[in-house]
Amino acid sequence: xxxxxxxxxxxxxxLRRSAQLAATGTALPFALNLAALGEAAAFEASDxxxxxxxxxxxxxxxxxxxxxxxxxxYAQYSAIRGGNSDGTAGGIALARAALGGTVLQPGTALxxxxxxxxxxxxxxxxxxxxxxxAAVQLNVGPLVAPITRAQYASGDRRNYPAPPKLFSHNDQxxxxxxxxxEGSSVGWGGNLGDLALSSNANSLFTCISATGNTVFLAxxxxxxxxxxxxxxxxxxAVKGNVYGSAAVRGLLAExxxxxxxxxxxxxxxxxxxxxxxxxxxxxxxxxxxxxxxAFPTNNSLADQLKVVARLIAARGALGTRRQVFFVSLGxxxxxxxxIANQPVLLDRVSSAMTAFYNAxxxxxxxxxxxxxxxxxxxxxxxxxxxxxxxxxxxHHFVVGGAVRGAAFYGTPPPISVGNGSGSEDQWHVGxxxxxxxxxxxxxxxxxxxxxxxxxxxxxGVLPHIGNFGxxxxxxxxxxxx
Numbered sequence: 001x002x003x004x005x006x007x008x009x010x011x012x013x014x015l016r017r018s019a020q021l022a023a024t025g026t027a028l029p030f031a032l033n034l035a036a037l038g039e040a041a042a043f044e045a046s047d048x049x050x051x052x053x054x055x056x057x058x059x060x061x062x063x064x065x066x067x068x069x070x071x072x073x074y075a076q077y078s079a080i081r082g083g084n085s086d087g088t089a090g091g092i093a094l095a096r097a098a099l100g101g102t103v104l105q106p107g108t109a110l111x112x113x114x115x116x117x118x119x120x121x122x123x124x125x126x127x128x129x130x131x132x133x134a135a136v137q138l139n140v141g142p143l144v145a146p147i148t149r150a151q152y153a154s155g156d157r158r159n160y161p162a163p164p165k166l167f168s169h170n171d172q173x174x175x176x177x178x179x180x181x182e183g184s185s186v187g188w189g190g191n192l193g194d195l196a197l198s199s200n201a202n203s204l205f206t207c208i209s210a211t212g213n214t215v216f217l218a219x220x221x222x223x224x225x226x227x228x229x230x231x232x233x234x235x236x237a238v239k240g241n242v243y244g245s246a247a248v249r250g251l252l253a254e255x256x257x258x259x260x261x262x263x264x265x266x267x268x269x270x271x272x273x274x275x276x277x278x279x280x281x282x283x284x285x286x287x288x289x290x291x292x293x294a295f296p297t298n299n300s301l302a303d304q305l306k307v308v309a310r311l312i313a314a315r316g317a318l319g320t321r322r323q324v325f326f327v328s329l330g331x332x333x334x335x336x337x338x339i340a341n342q343p344v345l346l347d348r349v350s351s352a353m354t355a356f357y358n359a360x361x362x363x364x365x366x367x368x369x370x371x372x373x374x375x376x377x378x379x380x381x382x383x384x385x386x387x388x389x390x391x392x393x394x395h396h397f398v399v400g401g402a403v404r405g406a407a408f409y410g411t412p413p414p415i416s417v418g419n420g421s422g423s424e425d426q427w428h429v430g431x432x433x434x435x436x437x438x439x440x441x442x443x444x445x446x447x448x449x450x451x452x453x454x455x456x457x458x459x460g461v462l463p464h465i466g467n468f469g470x471x472x473x474x475x476x477x478x479x480x481x
Contacts, residue, residue, distance in 0.1 A: 043452050045199035045321040050312060051451055052325040052371040053189060053216060054301070054353065056345075057173065058332030061388050062378035062434070064092070064342060065122075066136055066395040068415055069099055069115040076415035080432065082383050092338050092383045094120070102126040104136070107406040114412055121347040124354030125397060129406060133357060133366075134399045135479045138410035139427065140443050141377065141393040141436030142175045145467035149418075149426050149435055167390040169333065172376045176440055177216035179464060188444050189324045190219030191461040192451060197222060201319025204278055208311065210304040211328040224326075225278065227311075229303035232282035285314035293359040295352070301329040302352035305371075309359035312369060322452065332375065338387040349373070357399055366401030370480070372447060373397045374440075381432020382417055393427075393434030396443070402450060402481045409479045411437040441465045442477055450480040 068077045074087070074096050082091015089095040099117035104126060110116075116136070118126045128134035144161040151160035164181040165171035171181040178184035193207040200206050207217040207224045217224035226233060289310040295302045304327035311318070311325075329352075331345055353371055360366040378394030393413070411427070418428020418435075429435050441462045448461055458465050458475065468475055 043195060043199070043454070043457075045196065045452055048315055048321050048365060048368050049451055050323040050325060050365075050369045051189070051192070051447055052305070052308060052327065052356070052369065054305075054349070054371055054373045055173075055177075055211075055214075055216070055326065055328040056332050056349065056373060056375040057169075057328055057330040058334070059169070059172075059376040059379055059390055060332045060345075060373075060394060061334060061338060061342060062391070062394045063381050063388075063432070064094055064338065065119055065346060066138075067094060067099055067117050067119065069096070069103055069117040070113050073114065073415050077381075080381050080383075080415065080417060089339075092386070092388065104408075105130045105406065106408060107132070110408060110412060116408070118350075119343065119346045121343040122350035125350040125399075128354060128357060128399055132405040133401065133403065134397055135403050135405045136408050137396045137398060137438060137443060137477065137479065138408055139393040139413050139434050139436055140396055140410060140438040140440060141434070142172065142179070143436055143439040143441070143468075144464055146439075146473055147435070149429060152429060152435065166392060167377065169376050169390075174215055176374050176376065177214065178218075179440075179462070184215055185218060186220060187214070187216035187218050188448075188461055189216040189326065190222045190224070192219075192324050192448060192453065193217065193222030194219040195453060195457060195461070196322035196324075196451075199321040200323075202278070202281065205282075205311075205318050205320050206322065207324050207326075208308070209326040210307055211326060214326050214328075216326050217324060227282065227307060229300075229307050231286050231307065232279040281318065282311075285317035286310050288317065289313035291359050291362060293355060293362050295355045295359075296348070299348045299352055301327060301348050302355060304328070305352050305356040306359070309356055309363070312360065312365060313363050334379075335384060335387040335389060353397070353399055360401070367481075368402070370398065370400035370402060370447065370450065372399070372443075378434055381415070381428075389431070391431075391433040392429065393436035398447075398479050404479050404481055407479070409438075409477050413437070438477065439464075439468055439473065442468055442473060442475055445475045446477045446480055449476060 063077060068074050078093045081093035083093030084090045087096040098120045102118040102120055102122055104116050125134060142163040144163060147160050147162060152162060154160060163175050174180060174182045174184050178187040190207055197203040197206055204223060204225050207222045209217055209224050209226050210229060291309060295306045308325045308327060329348060334341055356371060360369045373396045375394055378391040379388035380391050413427045413434050414424035416424045416428050417432045418425045418430050427435050427437055441464050444462055445458050445465055448458060453461060465475060
């Protein structure tokens with residue numbers, strides 16, 4: 001289901017687009033009118049800003065990523081996850097002594113003496129947090145509207161709506177990225193791109209994925225441009241000889257770019273020409289965009305973030321002022337082998353995001369680029385024997401020079417399996433699955449406001465944002481400067 005309402009991209013944006021379209025004339029093919037529409041935008045940027053979504057596919061286990069460290073809550077965590085009473089590892093609980101090198105030191109201590117540490121593999125991320133370059137948003141996940149545990153348990157979805165198809169990988173990935181279940185065609189990253197298109201000399205480079213197709217970057221007008229870690233993806237048959245013949249290659253190149261009288265044939269040729277032109281621009285721009293920052297090897301996420309950093313370095317050559325990027329890492333669906341496999345994954349996340357931040361600092365744009373994590377869902381606090389199962393709310397990281405770092409945002413959830421009726425169970429829906437106390441809409445709105453979206457334009461980016469507000473569910477969570 002797709003909740004996006006293009007009409008809510010505001011009257012101001014519509015009038016600007018209409019004025020630009022008037023000059024194109026009604027005689028142009030419909031597809032070319034759409035292309036002209038794609039060059040319009042709701043705001044004109046004079047500086048540079050970029051958002052980078054780091055999606056962790058499979059559902060990252062929250063409890064072993066951002067780990068309770070104060071004595072009382074660590075003991076609760078350890079008991080639920082099968083650890084030992086002396087603080088040593090057991091079951092799927094980490095040893096408390098192993099967390100000493102990644103204890104998070106917020107500028108303002110959490111109430112009640114609460115403390116957190118990151119997984120021992122995340123030394124880089126812990127360093128960014130403690131240096132004020134990263135923040136943690138606690139217990140964030142998809143919500144249609146605020147909902148209590150009792151309302152969720154009632155099953156009354158007419159009065160108390162919940163996200164569609166909870167605990168389903170494909171659907172919750174889509175809900176995170178587009179606010180609709182699998183099959184949604186427009187994402188909130190693409191909606192941001194719609195508003196920023198005319199800020200860039202070439203609107204095609206507004207939304208860029210380094211990890212294949214994603215609904216997150218699909219807008220009503222914005223197209224997602226896909227690259228590989230090695231750079232632009234070529235049309236091989238046009239770039240190299242066909243059957244060993246340069247003549248055949250030349251004929252094929254001419255054929256696929258020759259506009260015919262049929263509207264669809266002409267559009268195909270136009271898209272091919274655009275693809276070849278974009279490849280040339282990207283290749284030339286990246287040739288002059290080298291970095292001295294070292295990125296980790298044998299790390300696919302680092303490879304993706306490195307090419308994103310190089311594209312940011314090439315922003316002048318590409319004429320870009322507002323960009324939304326998407327990168328990802330899979331493998332987090334750890335029903336089994338959580339203790340064995342999660343350290344490798346979290347090391348890749350931490351080292352890649354640390355190197356990426358360092359690269360933005362090298363480029364002098366650390367305060368202009370914000371990276372943030374997202375994932376299908378969190379997981380159960382309870383163990384299934386060797387791992388954890390699908391959950392709901394999760395803890396996420398925001399990294400960048402504009403981030404109000406060394407801080408936690410949101411509500412620290414109690415350590416509970418949520419099977420009782422006490423107050424400690426109100427943010428759980430069983431087995432330690434977190435009922436989100438912060439909505440993805442609030443998380444996204446905070447990033448969107450920093451990106452340049454006006455308050456009145458948020459509803460066109462995040463259709464559910466009107467369901468949130470006030471002190472309990474603010475639309476600005478405060479983690480951006």
